[in-house]
Amino acid sequence: MAFGSFFYDACIPINVVNSIYLQPLVDAIAAIGLGYKHPNYHASRVNLLRKAKKEVQLLVDSYKKIWENVGCTLMADGWTDNSHRSLIDFMVYCPKGVCFVKLVDASNVVKDAETLLKMFEEVALWIGPNSIVHFVSNNGSNDKAAGRMLSEKYPSITWSSCATHSINLVLKDIAEMDHIVYLVRRASEVTKFIYNHTFLIAWLRKRQGWKEIVRLGATHFATTFIAMRSIHEHKHDLQAMVTERSFVDSRYTKSNKGKYVIDIILDNDFWDDMGKISKVVSPLMRLLRIVDSDEKPTIGYVYDGMYGAKNAIKKLFKNKKRLYKPYTRIIKLRWDRTLHHDIHAAAYYLNPAFKYDEESFCLKLEVMSAFLDTIDSKSSAFNLNKTRKCYKRISLDPIDYESIDKTEGWIVDDEEEEEVSELNYEELEQMLYGEGSIPTGVADHPSFYDSTDGSEGKGGKRVNPKCHVSLVVYLARSASPSPMATIPSVGYSW
Structure with missing residues (x-):
């Protein structure tokens, strides 16, 4: 009970017990035994903090050795905090994990391409340009210009925009299509009507297997389609509600708003369109979950995800160009504008999950071409051609x-x-x-x-x-x- 009393008295969140450092702490105290005096306020604030900083520095140094050996990805993420400060944080990814490098307050500077280039270059020089394989930035015009300039200045660095943000922009463009705006508005009316009347939501919550309807988000474009799918999954519950006797006899059916919502819920065309749109964006939503996760490297899945999304949409509309073209055009425009880089096709080519799948592997010429171009660019960046010239006079037997x-x-x-003579196949x-x-x-x-x-x-x-x-x-x-x-x-x- 002493353990719980400490947590409750200090108002410590219960999820702290999931910390990987809690059990080692308990084991260390148990090993010492009774009478152990915990560090006081000053020791926790100064001495232990100083030691923790040294341990973090040693960890970062070990990461830097990995960066030099196998390369790394530099990521620059710009955002605005609650105090309206414009911040840019830099992180480095390598096979061992993600390391935070630096946070820059850019509130007092004009974030043009030249200024951003200086910020990016400063961090790149600290890491070592030859250790950076890939640089990822936001999709802002100045961020993209600075990224390209950095890549041109240091050929070993390949730049691309953030895949998560790019896919979000694809979903944003799709959500702005006229027929989808109309569907979203009608779905929003249904959600607001239900949650504004406690009697209706209480009745629905008694239904077996009921889950709350996802609300529409104001900024994240993916939540629009998540909410549409959530409402579509509750089709039978909502139709059962509006046809239930207690609802039919209630005052809700007599108001103009209630009649409008009942017409929407009983409209089969509305539900068919909602289901169709959910299927259209489902490949993009799946790709968004993959690239936004921290479980494994995801660069090798971007090319296949975009390629597969277009094919899935075409198949959904039975290859009728008039129906699928508005969606595939949006994907292609965003793909060409932000994500169409050789490094994505090269990573796709080297991904074993696709490389050995003969049935679904993309055999487009651009895949092999991008792979070879990526290898050539990295080779030229490290002057491998000059290295070969050093051994020009050595004659070798290929089987020696x-x-x-x-x-x-x-x-x-x-x-x-x-x-040059004709090739003798017998020899x-x-x-x-x-x-x-x-x-x-x-x-x-x-x-x-x-x-x-x-x-x-x-x-x-x-x-x-x-x-x-x-x-x-x-x-x-x-x-x-x-x-x-x-x-x-x-x-x-x-």
Whole structure:
């Protein structure tokens, strides 16, 4: 009871018991035993706070090492607090978690593109431009201009706007369509009429499985469609209410407002349109929940979500262009204006959830093109071409695993210009299938590709992954049939 008395006396919220630090606190006190004196006011306010700050600094330093090794995403979020201050907070995401970096009060400055660029660049330099793979900002015109300028100044940084905000803007544009505005107004009249009369809401709450109707939100565009779906789910309850004897005999049916609401509830066209709109926006609502969650990285789901939303809408209207075009046009305009970046298509291509789904994987040329463009942009940003020139004079046998670790890529000595001759496929077959090369019966002979971890080659050396990429790209670019098409599948590991 002492535990509860402390919480109730200090008015501490009960959800504090869910803190991950509570049980370690209890264990530490129990280990010491009776007579333990807790830290006083000064120690909690000064000494312990100083130690906590050092621990947080050590945590941030450990995060910075991960940023340098695997890269990170820098996020800039602008918002206005209750005191009407214009604030911009910066956060960094990496596989280990999200780290808050800085909060800037921009109330006393003009937030034009140049000013925002200076703010963004200051944080980027503190992190290290080469450690930033992706920069995300708001969808404001100045934010987008500053993001593009930062990306141009530091080629290693790829900029894109906030996916959550962009999808919200798509929903906003759809909600402003004339027929949806009309539906929302009628649905709002039903909700207000019910919640303004306690007798009606009390009757509905006695219904089995009743859940409260979601109210329309003033700022979040998604709540408009959430409320429409909620009302549609209560169709049978509302129709049962207006046809119930006690309601028919009540004074509510005699007022003009009551008659208007009864006509709406008994209008089958109203419910059909509500159901249709709920199905139209459901793919976008699902994508919004994915990108707005903190459970896992979501950049690999944006391209598929927008691509799938358009296809779902077309399928819903049975590919009748006159019906689906107003919705897909809005999605396409917002997609091209805010979210159509190579990094989204590249992340989609590398996402195992879609990559190995042959039935639904998007085979558009822009996906592979965006993937290759992203790789090229990152390569040029880190001067990989210059690195290759350092090893230009080294001659390597492609199957000499012992020498592969000594270079960054395949080398061609072009100091002496030679006449380009026609490709001899017989010589190429002998090179590929000859002694010391990949065996023709790869399924029957153990090789590097059959190793359990895929990390060891001949002589126990690691194989440069760029060898795999070179072969795959070469095969992908081969337009005409050739003997290379007979190479057995060896299951490349990306």
